[in-house]
Amino acid sequence: MADYKNEFGWFAEKPKVEKKIYDRNKVAIGIVVFLVIFTIAFWKNLGKAVPPPKPALETAAIIKLPEKERTCVEDVEFMRQRHMRLLVDWREQVIRDGERYWTNSKGEKYLASLSNTCMECHTNKTQFCDQCHNYVAVVPNCWGCHLTKEEQVAKAEAK
């Protein structure tokens, strides 16, 4: 071993490290598991075009109304973003303050009631409420107490 070279000086040969991926299989398994888990949303929906829900507005009650009066208590953008806050405000106003009437931003007065104001027009809970709620996986607890028209009728008949 007269030609011995120690590992330090660059006058010496370095230990040879093969250029390759070590522990190939384990690393591959790791990467595949990582990719599968983190792209779950992609391959679950692969190539699928999901149309956004279209809540049905044409209930008999709405169609009956004259064209001009076919507006909600507030404008569409407000209702889309904040209807749940509105309902909560109504609830607190009615139950805690005993105040049954609510005035909107235009100064119009409405009866603050889910069943009697909202559902008076939107009689179609499944097509109107549920469609969007299911779409974004929201489970509002309104329906724990409130009944739809059909349910009310059914309940009354059962008695």
Added chain:
Amino acid sequence: MAKLPTPAELAKVSYSPPAKGWMEIKPDFRPGQYVNAADPKWMEWIDYPYPRKWSVPDEDWQLPSNWKEIILEGMEDRLNRFRSLKIFFDICVRCGACADKCHFFLGTGDPKNMPVLRAELLRSVYKRYFTRIGKALGDLVGARDLDESVIKEWFYYLHQCTICRRCSLFCPYGIDMAEMTLLGREMLASIGLNIDWALASVAQCYDKGSHIGATPQAFKDMIDFLAEENERITGISTPVSYNRKGAEILFVTPSGDYFADPGTFTLMGYLLLFKYLDLDYTFSTYAAEGGNFGWFVSHEMGKRLNTKIYEEAKRLKVKWILGGECGHMWRVCNQYMTTWWGESPTFLEEPVSPITGTKFENAKVHKMVHISEFTADLIKHGKLKLDPQRNAHIKLTFHDSCNTARGMGIFEEPRYIINNVLPEGHFFEMPPNTIREKTFCCGSSSGINANENMEARMQGGFPRANAVRYVHEKYGVNHLGCICALDRATLPTLLQYWVPEVDVTGITELVGNALVFEDEIERTTDLRDRDLVGFGEEEGAEEEE
């Protein structure tokens, strides 16, 4: 040598970091804190590059002109060879869990002794030269230019790390400062920066066979002397065979065990035990060193020293190897030895205890057995007649050596032996956060047990000594047991400084005390010539107590 401050002075540690950022603070080489630069003679003995006369406090370290290139190329080379280094450089989140785990930080309060920051000293260079984000954002991501003060910092702090891995235990990602310290020291060595204490031992061991540089005949002399001591004290002659071909077992132990007290008493214990068993074993004057200071310097040097053990086993045609009590020796044996050899040594057999017939399955490939495993097995099978009363003067606590604790996991074997050689109620554990896998290092391991850095050593050993003081005060513990020769070399100094009431002992020494031979003379003293309690002249012993 700098004057050593008193314990009360040294125990005033401040953990408040300085106002200036760590990148702006340059290392201050105060006497007492650093180990001297290696004598060029040692470097020449082992073909190390750039041997020259220099000293640590010098402004100019006379680095080779292309030192920067060497370091950076060396770092790249090590990144390619050690996945550990790449990962440890990339994934630290600086959560600080390791900070107050380091005995050097606890002892010095120097923030750069927090493992996270010690690693950052190296990592900052990696970031600057090997990552794009470091090149672009500089010190905001902890990257900095490599200059001589960085090298000086490495030298300072990589030699205030004892490779004990306590930080790695607590790191949520297992980042191991020891690995980085070792590779950092390799890089330092590549530009001719070594510490004298480690390199002298390495060169001597490489050249003659043991760290202390004993010639074969001197080695024999020392051990023969201890055998005579055995005969004087116990009346039992414990003849030793050397370089004997065809012996069943090659016994390898660190030089600390035959060189200086109290290691020598442990060696006397080995000799008594082997005599008791009529073990067919031999020492080797060539593989005369179990310890491996080479590994404190570089992986390659570790291998260069370690190779002798298997080579000698092959030459002597033994069946297997028995290893003495030693910490880093066993970490090296456990983690590196067979890997360095490249295969399981075919010339050896799977170790089987000739006394009990126990197959050491856990050493199937390595073919080397730890003396504590060997002894525990003997006791379990009732092969030793032991009189624990002979250790009645000893109240013991046990120090798990960092290397065997976190680099091997040998906890129960020595405790089992202790419980069998000590009278009941004489063994007391130190507080649970300072033993077993959470044990504190002696503070002087990894080649820094020199004299010139005594202050740093005492600071580094403070957490260990502090726990010893606790059991000393609470239970009257007067002996600290360990299965490490470096501990036996460094802990007496440490305890002399912090807890002078406590002595250091190897575990096999206690076995030697307790071992009852058929034809022994009546024992009145232990292997250290100290009177036993309850033996010989009763009154005399009483008075002694």
Added chain:
Amino acid sequence: MDFFKRNILAALIAVLGLIAVAYVGVKGNLQLLFGVVIPYMALLIFFEGIIYRVIKWARSPVPFRIPTTAGQQESLPWLKRTLADKLDNPSTFPFTLGRMALEVLAFRSLFRNTRSELIEAPQRPEGAKLVHWSYKWLWLGAIAFHYAFLVIVIRHLRFFTEPVPHFISLLGEVDGFVQFFIPTVYVSGVVLVLAGLYLLGRRITNPNLRYISLASDYFPLFLIIGIGTTGILMRYVYRVDIQAVKQLALGLVTLHPVVPAGIGAIFYVHLFLVCVLLAYFPFSKLLHAPGLFMSPTRNMTSNNRKVLHVNPWNYPVKFHTYMELEDRYREAMYEAGLPLEIEPETMETEGEEE
């Protein structure tokens, strides 16, 4: 400016700047850029970057088997080894898996954390003593932070799937079990922000931690706190049209990107911060996630003496042979009575030497 201020301000300004960029961008009608182009780019960088990094790590071998052993080794069969020993010093592969699972899922090593303090002890000659006690707050903060993040990520899958799998809605219900406020407050969001603030707070208030912290430590914390806060604001204060948000999200994952009108700017700020986090991931300390799986002190089985570990670049080294030693000391060894390979008398016949 000192080190600490420079680093923390750099990180804070960076995150505030990113928020401003997204806000201004959306006000300037760059919805397509912030809603579609940047998210796709960020995802690409995230996946590519992580795979690149993992492969880069894998291109270096693990030369030695260096597990940190934190429990009794496997040696004599009758020596007691508890389950903890087997997991902390695993000698077989299933237990190594167990150790990794504990590290990844329960932050085992951090759970071990202790705190050390130097306190005055006048009765001792040195006048002080170190005490060490178990300290679980960091573990608690870290585990709360990471699990909250996980729950939030899974919960967000409701925007990326149609129909929404049952377990995601269920997780949402569990997360909202407090039934407080409308829309129901998710515990995970609050926990994430609080835990993030804790992790930030300890960095700032602990002097040693402040000393080691870099801008690259504050940045991801500010970023994640920013993401959490914008998310909470969007849900409870500045409402956006959630149905449109889902349309955009679904568009991204079905590869039919759309930018529905009428989503508030805060949504784009939220999304942009998430994109920055994803793109920043492979270049930063956030790599601790994949890195943990490859950390040799944790993922290796501690069976060195039983199973050979091969170092692919192992190479022969020079060592001093026995014969060199004997040649040098032959006579003295002979005199000392040591056995020799070659007796001194035969020394003249050089040719016979090995």
